[in-house]
Amino acid sequence: MVEIKNYDNYTYSHSLNVGILSIMLASEMGITRNRLDDIALCALMHDIGKIDVPIEIINKNGPVTDLEFAVIKTHPDKGVERLRKCFNVSREVLQGIQCHHEKIDGSGYPYGYKGNRIPLFGRILAIADVYDALTSHRSYRKAWLPNAAIEYIMAGADTQFDHEMVQLFMRLVCAYPSGTVVKLCDGSIAVVIKNYSENVLRPKLRLLEDGPLGSKGTEVDLFEDTDYLHLTIKSVLGASEDDAFKLPDSIIK
Template sequence: MRLVPVTLSLVDAVLARPVLDEKGMVLVGSGVKLSERMVTRLKQLGVSSLYIEDKRTEDIVIVDAISDETRRSAVNTVYNSMLSMIETERGSRRASRPQIGRDLSRAFQDILADLKGNKSGLISLASIFTVDGYLYHHSVNVAILATALGLAKGYGQKEITELGIGALLHDIGCTRIPPEIMNKPGVYSDLEFEIVQKHCEHGYDILRTQDGISLHSAHIALQHHERMNGTGYPRKLKGLEISEYARIVAICDVYEALTSKRLHRDAHLPHEALEFIMGGGTTMFDLNLVRLFAKNVAIYPVGMTVRLNTNETAVVVSLNPEYAQRPIIRLLTDERGNRLDMPYDIDLTKELTMMIVSYSE
């Protein structure tokens, strides 16, 4: 299988991995043959890439950071937990606070177990979801990245759980922002941006009264938009005034947001997002954490179809943990775009004149 952009050229292609809705439920299952109507509808739903079957890459196995079952359960738990917290606040529903805490803890422990069992050495996110499910899938992906970073730092069970639960709920304050503003496809006005910025304080207000959620976790919601140089919000904290948990989630939040399709823009490639974060590593983000993050994330995920500086196209076959920018690839076309009868693999650590320059169909 391989990852390709969603275009009408995918008509009659067979889906290799499912597309999930906002609740983590399967919208279109693997094995489905794509029609023109389905491709058009998926584009309308904000799906920008799909994993498809391809005989030339049938031996390539896409490994998500967590299992499909764990991901679907986590997204569904975050969705239901956020809904319960907000409805309880409004008095429209009586939810058991301890039950919410237990459900979130169970979902996080499943994520943690999957990450501890990940032997690939680099974290790769392989979920495909509709844009209206962005908040919930984003929350789970940020938790995956933050937990991986916490493990790399050697966090113990208490620390990793506080970090993970806080990351899962870091954007819960967005549920208090009017949908017409939160989902606006264009640029925010100054007033709208002020309203959106309030989601940090809203999130803290919601979480600090929840049973089973520590204040350390709640402060992630409050501080994840603070920046090392004091240019963030809501309190313009600087440096070590920002909790380490929030400094971790700040990096993961920006990376995941940049690599996701949004209403107002297409997704950036993983290496482009990492370059942006590295560029802010001495001003906006904790440089030591940025360096650790860069060592643990797959900037060219397995299955991604890429274009080389030679104008050839290839698919990423496997990762080189020591040289993340130079994976093993399989050439699919020559420099003139002609399909190769016999695709072959190249280790970019041994072909130093070749490099990946862009995503490709």
């Protein structure tokens, strides 16, 4: 981990986050304690092969060339080589590292494995890896909001990611944490007060202003109340510079 931190701070924090997310997902899957230790090690070390890729390529401010991408694609194998040389790690850990960029439809790298041909740890890491990468700030793009990353992962179920694992992952991540101020499709502004693991995209809200749904303070449950099935969350207030966060006047006063 020290070597990873010395190489690049983003890769270090990304490895820690992927570690946490992978343990959460594996635990939700009912994986035994012994194997949780292994998935933790696998996730923490999944990008160690990047140390052998020039940092200018990893942190390039813009699209990489085909040649540069070819170099990036060597990092799973390079990681395995490093660990195999220095430590006595299990075969399952090595396979997970080797296959964390494989995709269910066979379009990933380095081998283009499909479906269950991709080892279990590789399939777990793939979801955790992409979720953390999308929700992190990079020099070439802003961090995605959790809800956007969740939508992306859901859309990739069965093409990029293992479908059943995506279903379990959706129960663990929070699209709209309590306190998030959202705008609904009918223009209402509300604050998130409760989340449901059964559907992380439809939380319980409290209106921040009087409107068509009721007076300020009215609770609107997007998950449990069928009267609100037509309503969707359109945006998160304060999420972008063009959408400067403005609390309704009624709140400020």
